[in-house]
Amino acid sequence: MRGVIMDAPGEIRVAQRDDPTIQEPTDAIIKVVATCVCGSDLWPYRGIADVDHAPMGHEYVGTVTEVGDEVTTVKVGDFVVGSFFASDNTCEICRAGYQSRCVHSVGMGGIGTQAEYARIPLADGTLVATPSAPDADLIPSLLAASDVLGTGWFGAVAAEAGPGKTVAVVGDGAVGLLAVMAAKQLGAQRIIAMSRHSDRQALAREFGATDIVEERGDEGVAKIKELTDGLGAHSVIEAVGTHESMMQAIRSTRPGGHVGHVGVSHDVELPGLELFFAEVHLHGGPAPVRRFLPDLIDLIWKREINPGRVFDLTVPLDQAAEAYQAMDQRRAIKVMLTTDER
Amino acid sequence: MRGVIMDAPGEIRVAQRDDPTIQEPTDAIIKVVATCVCGSDLWPYRGIADVDHAPMGHEYVGTVTEVGDEVTTVKVGDFVVGSFFASDNTCEICRAGYQSRCVHSVGMGGIGTQAEYARIPLADGTLVATPSAPDADLIPSLLAASDVLGTGWFGAVAAEAGPGKTVAVVGDGAVGLLAVMAAKQLGAQRIIAMSRHSDRQALAREFGATDIVEERGDEGVAKIKELTDGLGAHSVIEAVGTHESMMQAIRSTRPGGHVGHVGVSHDVELPGLELFFAEVHLHGGPAPVRRFLPDLIDLIWKREINPGRVFDLTVPLDQAAEAYQAMDQRRAIKVMLTTDER
Numbered sequence: 001m002r003g004v005i006m007d008a009p010g011e012i013r014v015a016q017r018d019d020p021t022i023q024e025p026t027d028a029i030i031k032v033v034a035t036c037v038c039g040s041d042l043w044p045y046r047g048i049a050d051v052d053h054a055p056m057g058h059e060y061v062g063t064v065t066e067v068g069d070e071v072t073t074v075k076v077g078d079f080v081v082g083s084f085f086a087s088d089n090t091c092e093i094c095r096a097g098y099q100s101r102c103v104h105s106v107g108m109g110g111i112g113t114q115a116e117y118a119r120i121p122l123a124d125g126t127l128v129a130t131p132s133a134p135d136a137d138l139i140p141s142l143l144a145a146s147d148v149l150g151t152g153w154f155g156a157v158a159a160e161a162g163p164g165k166t167v168a169v170v171g172d173g174a175v176g177l178l179a180v181m182a183a184k185q186l187g188a189q190r191i192i193a194m195s196r197h198s199d200r201q202a203l204a205r206e207f208g209a210t211d212i213v214e215e216r217g218d219e220g221v222a223k224i225k226e227l228t229d230g231l232g233a234h235s236v237i238e239a240v241g242t243h244e245s246m247m248q249a250i251r252s253t254r255p256g257g258h259v260g261h262v263g264v265s266h267d268v269e270l271p272g273l274e275l276f277f278a279e280v281h282l283h284g285g286p287a288p289v290r291r292f293l294p295d296l297i298d299l300i301w302k303r304e305i306n307p308g309r310v311f312d313l314t315v316p317l318d319q320a321a322e323a324y325q326a327m328d329q330r331r332a333i334k335v336m337l338t339t340d341e342r
Numbered sequence: 343m344r345g346v347i348m349d350a351p352g353e354i355r356v357a358q359r360d361d362p363t364i365q366e367p368t369d370a371i372i373k374v375v376a377t378c379v380c381g382s383d384l385w386p387y388r389g390i391a392d393v394d395h396a397p398m399g400h401e402y403v404g405t406v407t408e409v410g411d412e413v414t415t416v417k418v419g420d421f422v423v424g425s426f427f428a429s430d431n432t433c434e435i436c437r438a439g440y441q442s443r444c445v446h447s448v449g450m451g452g453i454g455t456q457a458e459y460a461r462i463p464l465a466d467g468t469l470v471a472t473p474s475a476p477d478a479d480l481i482p483s484l485l486a487a488s489d490v491l492g493t494g495w496f497g498a499v500a501a502e503a504g505p506g507k508t509v510a511v512v513g514d515g516a517v518g519l520l521a522v523m524a525a526k527q528l529g530a531q532r533i534i535a536m537s538r539h540s541d542r543q544a545l546a547r548e549f550g551a552t553d554i555v556e557e558r559g560d561e562g563v564a565k566i567k568e569l570t571d572g573l574g575a576h577s578v579i580e581a582v583g584t585h586e587s588m589m590q591a592i593r594s595t596r597p598g599g600h601v602g603h604v605g606v607s608h609d610v611e612l613p614g615l616e617l618f619f620a621e622v623h624l625h626g627g628p629a630p631v632r633r634f635l636p637d638l639i640d641l642i643w644k645r646e647i648n649p650g651r652v653f654d655l656t657v658p659l660d661q662a663a664e665a666y667q668a669m670d671q672r673r674a675i676k677v678m679l680t681t682d683e684r
Contacts, residue, residue, distance in 0.1 A: 092573060093597050101597030101621050103573075231434060231445075246614065255435050255443030255627075261618070268614020272588065272607035276627050279443050285597075285621030 003115030004056045004320045004337075009047035012321040017055065017112075020119035025070040028123035030062035030080060034143045035114050035337045036311070037323050039173050040264050045324055048266070055112025056320075057337075058084035059146040061139060062118070064127075073124045079134055080127040081142050081297060082120055083150060083289035084108045089125030099125070099290035114320060116339050128293045131301060140308025140336055141300040144178065148334065149296055149307040150289030151262050152178030152239065156186055157292075158260030158283040159235035163187040168213075168224050170249045171239030172200040174310040174334040175262060177207055179237040181305060184208025188235070192227060194220055194248075200333065203309060217248060224252040232257060238284070243268045255279040262287055311336040345457030346398045346662045346679075351389035354663040359397065359454075362461035367412040370465035372404035372422060376485045377456050378653070378678045379665050381515050382606050387666055390608070397454025398662075399679075400426035401488040403481060404460070406469075413465045420471040423484050423639060424462055425492060425631035426450045431467030441467070441632035456662060458681050470635045473643060482650025482678055483642040486520065490676065491638055491649040492631030493604050494520030494581065498528055499634075500602030500625040501577035505529040510555075510566050512591045513581030514542040516652040516676040517604060519549055521579040523649060526550025527641070530577070534569060536562055536590075542675065545651060559590060566594040574599060580626070585610045597621040604629055653678040 003017040020029055036059050044051035064078045074080055087094055087102035094102045106121040120126055152175045161167045161183040169179045172195035183191045192211040193204035201212050213223045224233055232254035238246055241263030249259050261284030299305045313332040315323050323335035345359035362371055378401050386393035406420045416422055429436050429444035436444045448463040462468055476484060494517045503509045503525040511521045514537035525533045534553040535546035543554050555565045566575055574596035580588055583605030591601050603626030641647045655674040657665050665677035
């Protein structure tokens with residue numbers, strides 16, 4: 001099969017890889033219908049994280065082509081959505097809603113779903129089948145549910161976005177924009193998107209943002225305070241992962257408020273004394289997308305949300321190099337890769 | 343009046359200070375019946391925090407001797423308990439339960455309650471009167487409610503201690519021990535006290551600890567994991583404030599679990615990537631003791647809890663220097679200072 005390999009920072013190649021096979025009786029094999037490039041894929045692409053001839057990709061929707069002997073909840077032919085961590089969905093941590101930290105979790109990044117086929121470990125716990133084969137226009141949204149929507153949703157839940165709350169979102173990538181959508185769906189009263197790009201501001205407004213703040217850092221914090229009687233937002237979602245954005249999130253939150261952080265942390269060192277006196281709630285990490293998948297698929301299926309709007313560029317798998325370049329240069333918010341054309 | 347002054351690290355003196363007077367119509371003056379030395383007073387005593395001829399003390403119970411024109415909820419003669427932050431208890435932050443971050447908060451440490459009298463700002467919001475003059479044996483417990491009990495209680499609430507939960511407590515000072523009591527009252531199933539001192543272990547068991555772990559750091563974490571099927575505790579209360587104890591608390595908590603941190607942070611720098619993948623909830627800060635005071639006073643009044651047990655030494659105010667020394671040398675868990683004898 002064809003699959004994306006990152007040989008070194010900036011070097012993307014679509015190569016022949018071995019077709020995946022069932023290795024455990026709990027595995028399934030899927031024909032990947034659509035996959036995509038994640039903001040986190042840009043860290044190795046930019047040389048900030050190490051990479052050496054690695055298969056890439058951890059987001060996926062597709063059709064089941066084969067199942068192991070112990071798989072019972074999905075069958076050949078099902079259209080399925082899964083997340084970037086395979087999980088058994090039965091252990092105590094999964095049952096508490098933290099499938100991304102399942103005691104048997106397998107990172108899909110190591111498997112590499114930017115490919116024609118993928119092996120999905122722990123298929124019963126990982127995959128959720130759609131009610132039937134989806135209409136083509138739903139595929140981008142279902143793919144978004146696989147990571148960026150589920151991650152933005154977790155950020156909003158971790159920040160306790162809800163009725164009566166003022167929510168601020170730090171970061172205008174796909175996750176930040178979909179955190180706006182999640183906050184809206186969760187009933188937030190006011191949603192402040194922090195963005196300085198007009199196209200992303202427009203999408204944020206479409207998703208439910210009531211206010212836009214263009215300032216960053218201390219100026220951004222001051223602006224949030226100004227909009228909230230000097231108190232700060234009730235809920236702030238951090239969707240970047242840098243020290244600056246994390247501090248911006250904490251400082252924008254009122255005492256007793258909630259920070260939901262879903263940006264993969266890079267250079268963050270939180271000063272204990274400031275955190276102590278900030279008196280915020282802090283929660284986040286790799287999103288347990290599986291917790292939310294059934295509900296998200298349902299909302300998409302009923303066409304109540306359209307998270308697929310974050311894909312502003314779609315290219316065939318063979319043009320993966322262009323997909324990475326477009327994301328790296330911020331020409332695209334998020335790029336979908338399709339496998340059904342050569 | 344007499345009052346404690348710390349002239350420099352290690353130098354405690356009981357000096358003549360001006361009698362406090364009503365400065366704002368919302369003030370009250372109390373005759374301090376009992377006050378005490380806080381673990382946080384040891385930071386300047388040990389030269390870790392700056393100090394220069396400062397009045398000391400922020401914990402107090404006493405009898406109201408004078409009230410400003412606008413004070414309506416307490417009257418002359420009432421026996422009252424207050425906390426280390428005066429708060430209006432009416433602003434939006436107070437109403438959300440974060441009185442320690444009241445928009446008008448006044449730190450009582452600057453006023454110095456290790457004295458015969460004290461001015462209490464925002465008396466209506468700050469003070470809670472007991473149903474009548476308390477029996478003498480209740481005074482230590484009411485004084486404990488002023489800070490260490492309220493702080494331990496907040497730690498347990500922030501850590502979401504409750505039925506079915508395994509709770510671990512890092513720190514065996516008065517706050518840590520009373521966090522054990524709080525976890526017990528909140529219905530926790532299993533309470534692990536981390537302590538290597540037999541007298542404190544005994545008090546932890548009296549307060550409700552079901553297990554004792556003597557190990558610290560990585561060994562302590564391993565022991566907590568061993569006691570919790572390898573997962574970590576649901577709820578961990580951090581009651582020390584050092585980097586080591588904070589990391590011990592985070593690493594002892596299962597994914598999705600809750601860390602309640604109430605130790606005043608000193609050398610803490612939280613590594614963002616580890617915090618991200620730990621996927622815990624983190625909440626804490628200066629305890630909003632006022633939120634809990636009515637309930638705590640009620641429990642003490644009914645003699646359902648006896649938090650005054652943490653005072654294992656009582657001396658007259660004039661012997662404050664001995665009180666500081668006993669705490670510094672860990673000869674006493676917590677020292678009460680009384681003002682009614684010379």
